[in-house]
Amino acid sequence: MKLQVRYFASLREALGPAETVEIGAPATVGALRDQLVARGGRHAEALARARALRCALDRALVDESAELADGAEVAFFPPVTGG
Amino acid sequence: MAARVRIGAEDFDVPAELARLRAGDGGVGALACFVGTVREQGEAAAIRGMELEHYPGMTEQAIEAMIDEAMRRFDIRAARVVHRVGVLAPGEQIVLVAVASAHRGAAFQACEFLIDYLKTQAPFWKKEHTAHGAHWVDARSADDAALARWGIEARNA
Numbered sequence: 568m569k570l571q572v573r574y575f576a577s578l579r580e581a582l583g584p585a586e587t588v589e590i591g592a593p594a595t596v597g598a599l600r601d602q603l604v605a606r607g608g609r610h611a612e613a614l615a616r617a618r619a620l621r622c623a624l625d626r627a628l629v630d631e632s633a634e635l636a637d638g639a640e641v642a643f644f645p646p647v648t649g650g
Numbered sequence: 651m652a653a654r655v656r657i658g659a660e661d662f663d664v665p666a667e668l669a670r671l672r673a674g675d676g677g678v679g680a681l682a683c684f685v686g687t688v689r690e691q692g693e694a695a696a697i698r699g700m701e702l703e704h705y706p707g708m709t710e711q712a713i714e715a716m717i718d719e720a721m722r723r724f725d726i727r728a729a730r731v732v733h734r735v736g737v738l739a740p741g742e743q744i745v746l747v748a749v750a751s752a753h754r755g756a757a758f759q760a761c762e763f764l765i766d767y768l769k770t771q772a773p774f775w776k777k778e779h780t781a782h783g784a785h786w787v788d789a790r791s792a793d794d795a796a797l798a799r800w801g802i803e804a805r806n807a
Binding site for chain 2: 623644
């Protein structure tokens with residue numbers, strides 16, 4: 568399935584604002600993160616498991632066990648700091 | 651009725667926002683608001699400016715859901731959140747949370763609930779610019795603790 572992956576704040580600076588990613592179904596948000604980390608380089612560094620990141624699926628906060636569907640919008644970003 | 655959530659670069663006028671919030675509702679007897687501003691002095695160095703990024707679409711949706719939750723929890727009549735994005739100078743206003751209710755208790759509580767909620771669950775990110783360069787602001791565990799008081803696990807910082 569094909570997903571739109573978006574990055575914000577420090578992740579956007581490292582990886583760009585968005586990319587299209589293919590992943591075999593079924594898969595979770597966590598599996599997508601692992602696949603991106605496995606690319607190595609900047610992705611491995613920015614999305615490393617040692618870093619506390621948050622994720623959203625179709626614009627709602629989720630944890631990494633959330634199941635992906637074809638065409639979904641997934642976002643990875645650092646802890647939020649608004650207000 | 652004005653939209654309940656506004657995200658944008660432009661500044662906001664607190665008295666005008668409060669007037670709008672209670673306009674046409676004779677049952678309002680209390681207004682509470684919180685205004686967050688850019689500090690001039692950071693922990694390590696003087697702040698030259700603050701850059702605010704958000705997730706367009708998701709941010710508005712998240713705050714709308716927070717206002718729905720505030721309306722369920724507290725006896726309030728209206729609430730509004732304005733949050734700025736882009737580059738802000740020291741001293742500038744960042745965020746407004748305003749609540750109208752019949753009596754003060756609910757207005758104070760809902761206002762604090764909304765800013766506590768927004769701090770750890772709305773997708774905004776701050777970048778501070780100082781004489782030593784720019785850095786992304788770290789999330790604070792104190793903000794997670796503030797939300798926990800309302801029975802909600804933040805899992806942010």
